[in-house]
Amino acid sequence: MKHLPLFNQISKLSNSLKVFKKNFFGVPFLAFFNIMTLLILGGVSIYAKLNNKGRGVERLFSDPFNFWFPYEGIFTGVSEVLGCLPVAICAFTFGVLRQKDRGSRSAIFLFFSALLLGVFYLDDRFRMTLIMSRLGISKKIIYLCYGSAVFLYGVKFWRYIKTTHYLPLVAAFLLFAISRLEDLLETPHQALHAMLEDGTKLLGLVNLALYFWYVCHHEVWRHFQQSENR
Template sequence: MQIHLLNKVWQESKKQIEADRAILFLNGGTVLVLLVLSVYAKFFGKGQGIEFLFADPFSIRRPYYGLLTSVSEVLWCLSGTVCLFSFTLLNTIYPNRKANLFVLCSAIGIFVLLADDLFRITLILRDVARIPKGVMYLVYGTGAIAYGLCFWRKLLSTPYVLLIVASILFGISGLVDTLHIQGHGAPVMLEDGTKLLGILNIAFYFWHVCRQEIIKRKYGIS
């Protein structure tokens, strides 16, 4: 039974990827850029320069300081805004549907993560209240699981492969963060690079899902 279920999920995942090759180009292109940066840092000893790309913005002397951190925050904001605007539109066209609640809860979750990323809530709680990062990661992980349990039927009708990929990438990022791997370049790529790629998948996912929901309501598709 489990093998049959896994096979079904795998076949559905293949269909989703084949149906939208932009997913492959999106992830492949980003991985290629991060790989090139990693190779550059390794062979030219520019690991610290790579770290600057993921540092807290910004510095007048170094315009690129925190560049990729800012990109991550823009992607979070884009995803949340798309979901929130879509919710208001969907709720006007066809109110009181569970799909609308799905989009609203998605927006709330995204803005919570954006607030943490932007205002460094996890870091502040660690330094002020002595709450370990691992505890906050557990809180966010529990929230993600609760979200999945509440909307699993809806999630299965969407390109959930993107969410699975994002979850794995966030898991890698959190693990590297808690392990405190020493070095320049490679550790920051494993932590912040995977996080950036995860956020990119999240942004693409909700752009697609919200667009499809609006199209369904426009043409009266249930």
């Protein structure tokens, strides 16, 4: 490299920058989210340095792991994975369908499904309900709002849902309702409480993930069939 003329080195550097720009800025939101993440991490690092909060930063990345009980929290981890799957699948399928017809009934259904399930996932993952309850907001009010959102979602899209194999979806929301009711009742028996609250939620997430996987697979397959027939 050092034996090449200077202008050849500059030309190669320019071509490398073009390739980088094409790949980095060619993917939607890639640059935005990378820059935002770097800004957040940089801001947290500066704050920790100025206020001697290095231990606090470490806690942001710490893993809840118990060496003596490696199975601890395993079902919670599985639930978190299953919880984000329907959101990702619905969002991706909506992105595929909107290229053909962004106003189609299935695309709108999947968009609001991703939105609703995304709110539920964020609430569960970041303990938003627990935080709000500690701030004085009753859990009953929070669950009433979520229940109203699910009811409106069902009323709005019932005609479309009826055209699908909707039993897993109905079962999932019923299981989630049982889980939330158990959280309010607080059964004294620990094992029974865990099964009724977290066990029903896990089973509901299994049904939810399978339902949206099937619906999205069917919609994408139909989309490509229509494209081939044109």
